[in-house]
Amino acid sequence: MALRKVVTKEDPVLRRTSRKVEKFDKRLWDLLDDMKQTMYAADGAGLAAVQVGVLRRVVVMDCGDGFLELVNPEITDKSEEIQEEAEGCLSIPGEYGITRRPKWVTVKAQNREGKWVLYKGENLKARCFCHELDHLDGILYTDKVIKMLEVDD
Numbered sequence: 060m061a062l063r064k065v066v067t068k069e070d071p072v073l074r075r076t077s078r079k080v081e082k083f084d085k086r087l088w089d090l091l092d093d094m095k096q097t098m099y100a101a102d103g104a105g106l107a108a109v110q111v112g113v114l115r116r117v118v119v120m121d122c123g124d125g126f127l128e129l130v131n132p133e134i135t136d137k138s139e140e141i142q143e144e145a146e147g148c149l150s151i152p153g154e155y156g157i158t159r160r161p162k163w164v165t166v167k168a169q170n171r172e173g174k175w176v177l178y179k180g181e182n183l184k185a186r187c188f189c190h191e192l193d194h195l196d197g198i199l200y201t202d203k204v205i206k207m208l209e210v211d212d
């Protein structure tokens with residue numbers, strides 16, 4: 060495993076659309092392993108492959124209830140109820156803002172073997188799913204923010 064460099068918001072790669080994963084091979088597994096290590100080293104709750112410069116639909120997450128690997132993830136359902144909470148992004152260090160996200164979502168994604176798995180997330184985990192899946196379409200939370208927060212550092 061190896062740490063990968065996390066790109067920051069000035070990098071135009073973050074605005075590009077990631078491509079579907081077709082091959083579930085060692086190259087994908089190495090990417091997933093490196094992303095896991097990189098996310099934990101940066102103390103993040105989620106990381107999309109585009110954030111390490113790889114335009115593939117791959118996400119890793121850990122919202123405090125265990126590690127997840129999502130390949131070709133899609134939101135399959137979401138609540139009408141909305142939450143307004145703070146979020147941040149490893150590609151936009153030191154900044155936080157309030158976004159409007161569904162209270163819960165369901166997501167289907169493939170695992171590293173290509174098997175489809177269904178997930179549900181509420182509250183923080185729903186925000187995390189939405190945020191990371193947006194990255195795959197070149198969207199940053201700052202595009203949707205309703206209020207940036209003042210942070211003392």
Ligand code: NI
Binds near residue numbers: 149191
């Ligand atoms: Ni992010």
